[in-house]
Amino acid sequence: MKRFYLYIVLMAGLGICVSSCADFLDREPLTVPNNESFLSGEAQVRGYINGLYTALPSLAKFGMGVRGEEKNSDNILSEIYNKRLNGEETLFSSSEDWENGYKNLRNVNYFFHYYLVPEDMETEEVKSLKGEAYFLRAYWHFVQLKKFGNIPIMDAFWDEHATIAGLQIPQKDRGEVAKFILEDLDKAEKLLFNRSKYSGLRICKEAAMLLAMQVALYEGSWEKYHKNDEFAAATDQSAYFFGEVLRWGDMLFEQGIKLNTKETDGGVVNPGDAYGRLFNQNDYSNISEVLFWRKYSVTDGVFHALTGLVGGGVVDQDGPAGIAGDLVNTYLNADGMPVDPNNSKFKDFNETFKSRDLRLTETIMSSGYKFKSTAKGSRPMKVADASTGDKTINPPFLAGDGNAKNVTGYHIRLGVDTTYVSGDCETGLVLMRYADALLSYAEAAEELGKCDDEVLSKTLKPLRARAGVTYVTPARDPNFTDYGYTLTPVMQEIRRERRVELALQGYRLDDLMRWAADKVIVGKRGKGAYLGHDGVLYKSFAEDKHEALAKVLVDGNGWMDPLQELIPGGYQFNPKRDYLLPIPPSELELNKQMKQNPGWK
Structure with missing residues (x-):
C-alpha cells in the first residue's frame, strides 16, 4: 500500500459502546503513542476497539444502505444499473475498496502492536475486547478475500516496514487466506463473551462462530465451483472447508440460540411478524436470533434515513428501481409447492401474493399494506377484483418520477415502520443472524452428501415452519x-x-x-409485474394516470421490462474477469510481488 491511514474515531456513538470514551479523547494523539502508557488498561483498550466499530456496515443519514444494495445482483432492477454486472468496471474502479480494506486491517493491527496490558490486569473484559480485535481482523480479511481473491495477509503492523523493500509482500493463495481467517476466529471465540453479556450490541462468541461458518462456506463453494476456471485456488480443499462449516455449526448449536418465533417473541401478533419483526425494531436485545446488531437513537443524535425512504417507496436512492419478478417467483406457495411463473393467474397482481410463503408479504409491498401516509401517491384506490369483489389497494408508484418511481411494480416492505412516523429513523440494523447459520449448515452438509432428515429438521424445516410453509420432500422444480x-x-x-x-x-x-453463477447474469435483465390493460395493476390507477403509465416499459406480453433500452442484450458480465475486482495498478507498481487478477490487463 502506497499510503497508510489512521482512521480511528474515538467515540461511544452508534449505540455500540457501553461506556463513555470522552476521557480518552484528551489523551495523546494516536499517531505519536506513548508505548509505556498507551493501550495499557481496560479504558484505553475499550476506547480504541469502540473506534474500530465505526467502520462496520451501518445505516447512513442519507441513503438506503444494505436494503438497496442488491441492485448488484438479480434481486433488484435499477435504472442506475450495477456496472460490475454489466462488465463496465475499469482497472481503477476498485482502488477505494482496496485502500479501505487495508486501512481497516492496519487499524486493527495497530491495536495488537501497541497492546500493553500486563497479564495480571487482563480481566475477562479486556480479554473479550482483545477477542473483538481478532474478530475484526478476520472480518476485514474476509471482505478483501471476497473482492480480490489472492491477497497479502496483513498479520502485523506494517508501518515499521513502510519502505519499498519492506512492502514487497507476496499474495497468499486464497485457501491460505481463508485458513488464516479461521485461525483468527478460533482465537476470538476463545476470548469473547457470549451474546447475553451485551445483548448482541458487541461482537460476541456466537458471532465469531457464525462468521467462521460464512468464511468456510464461501471458500469451500468457491473452490468447488471455480476449480476448473481462471479463479481456481491452488488446491481444491472444498471438502475441508465444508467440514469446517459443520464443525463451527455444531459449536454454535450448543449455545442454545433459537429462531425468533411466536413462542420466543411476545411481540408477535400476526402470522408473518416473527420474521418481519427482525427488521423493524428499535431494540433487538431480547431477540436472541439477532447475534450482533447496531443501535440507533435520535436522542443521542445517531439516526438514519432508511425507514423513511422505504416507507416512501424508494428501492434505490440513486434512481428509479424495483424488486425483480424473479425473486418474487422464488417464494413457495404455503402448501410447500413452487409456483409456475408462466401461469396466467399471475397477471392479477393480487394473485401473486395469495397463499404464499409469509416472507413474501413481509418483504414486498402487496395489497392490504400501505406506505407512510405522507408518501407521494399513497392514497388507496378502488379496483374491481373478480375473486374478492371491490378491494382497496395501494398501487405501486409507477407513474411518478425520481427515485420513488418503481420500475417493476414491487416495492420494499421489509423494515417499513408500521407506525408510519415521519422524521429521523432509529430502527436497529441487524448485522448477523442465527438463520444464516442454519442455511450455511444445510448447504455445507448437502455439499458433503450429509444433508439427511436430521440436518433438515434443525435447518430448513424450522425456517419454513416460521414462514407458514408446509415442508414437502424436495423434487426438481423445472422453473x-x-x-x-x-x-x-x-x-x-x-x-x-x-x-x-x-x-x-x-x-x-x-x-x-x-x-460461479454467471449464467444467472449474462444476457439477463429481469422483468417485473404484469401491466397489461386487462390487469388489476393497470386498473388500480385512475384514468388521469393512464397517459403516464403508457411510458412504462413493458415487453410484448405486457410484463414490465424496465431495462430493455438501457441493456437490450442483458447484462454483459465477463465470466473470465468479473468474478474478482482488479488490484489497483498503483499497488502492483509498488509491490512487485503481486500479480493482477485474471482478465484485467
Whole structure:
C-alpha cells in the first residue's frame, strides 16, 4: 500500500459502546503513542476497539444502505444499473475498496502492536475486547478475500516496514487466506463473551462462530465451483472447508440460540411478524436470533434515513428501481409447492401474493399494506377484483418520477415502520443472524452428501415452519433458477431458502460469485409485474394516470421490462474477469510481488 491511514474515531456513538470514551479523547494523539502508557488498561483498550466499530456496515443519514444494495445482483432492477454486472468496471474502479480494506486491517493491527496490558490486569473484559480485535481482523480479511481473491495477509503492523523493500509482500493463495481467517476466529471465540453479556450490541462468541461458518462456506463453494476456471485456488480443499462449516455449526448449536418465533417473541401478533419483526425494531436485545446488531437513537443524535425512504417507496436512492419478478417467483406457495411463473393467474397482481410463503408479504409491498401516509401517491384506490369483489389497494408508484418511481411494480416492505412516523429513523440494523447459520449448515452438509432428515429438521424445516410453509420432500422444480449446472432437489431448496430468507440483506452477490453463477447474469435483465390493460395493476390507477403509465416499459406480453433500452442484450458480465475486482495498478507498481487478477490487463 502506497499510503497508510489512521482512521480511528474515538467515540461511544452508534449505540455500540457501553461506556463513555470522552476521557480518552484528551489523551495523546494516536499517531505519536506513548508505548509505556498507551493501550495499557481496560479504558484505553475499550476506547480504541469502540473506534474500530465505526467502520462496520451501518445505516447512513442519507441513503438506503444494505436494503438497496442488491441492485448488484438479480434481486433488484435499477435504472442506475450495477456496472460490475454489466462488465463496465475499469482497472481503477476498485482502488477505494482496496485502500479501505487495508486501512481497516492496519487499524486493527495497530491495536495488537501497541497492546500493553500486563497479564495480571487482563480481566475477562479486556480479554473479550482483545477477542473483538481478532474478530475484526478476520472480518476485514474476509471482505478483501471476497473482492480480490489472492491477497497479502496483513498479520502485523506494517508501518515499521513502510519502505519499498519492506512492502514487497507476496499474495497468499486464497485457501491460505481463508485458513488464516479461521485461525483468527478460533482465537476470538476463545476470548469473547457470549451474546447475553451485551445483548448482541458487541461482537460476541456466537458471532465469531457464525462468521467462521460464512468464511468456510464461501471458500469451500468457491473452490468447488471455480476449480476448473481462471479463479481456481491452488488446491481444491472444498471438502475441508465444508467440514469446517459443520464443525463451527455444531459449536454454535450448543449455545442454545433459537429462531425468533411466536413462542420466543411476545411481540408477535400476526402470522408473518416473527420474521418481519427482525427488521423493524428499535431494540433487538431480547431477540436472541439477532447475534450482533447496531443501535440507533435520535436522542443521542445517531439516526438514519432508511425507514423513511422505504416507507416512501424508494428501492434505490440513486434512481428509479424495483424488486425483480424473479425473486418474487422464488417464494413457495404455503402448501410447500413452487409456483409456475408462466401461469396466467399471475397477471392479477393480487394473485401473486395469495397463499404464499409469509416472507413474501413481509418483504414486498402487496395489497392490504400501505406506505407512510405522507408518501407521494399513497392514497388507496378502488379496483374491481373478480375473486374478492371491490378491494382497496395501494398501487405501486409507477407513474411518478425520481427515485420513488418503481420500475417493476414491487416495492420494499421489509423494515417499513408500521407506525408510519415521519422524521429521523432509529430502527436497529441487524448485522448477523442465527438463520444464516442454519442455511450455511444445510448447504455445507448437502455439499458433503450429509444433508439427511436430521440436518433438515434443525435447518430448513424450522425456517419454513416460521414462514407458514408446509415442508414437502424436495423434487426438481423445472422453473427454478438455472445456475448453469445440475443441482440436487435438496440443493435447489437450500438455495431457494437462502435467497428468500436473506433477501435484501446484502448476501445475493456473494452467493452468485461463489457459486460461479454467471449464467444467472449474462444476457439477463429481469422483468417485473404484469401491466397489461386487462390487469388489476393497470386498473388500480385512475384514468388521469393512464397517459403516464403508457411510458412504462413493458415487453410484448405486457410484463414490465424496465431495462430493455438501457441493456437490450442483458447484462454483459465477463465470466473470465468479473468474478474478482482488479488490484489497483498503483499497488502492483509498488509491490512487485503481486500479480493482477485474471482478465484485467
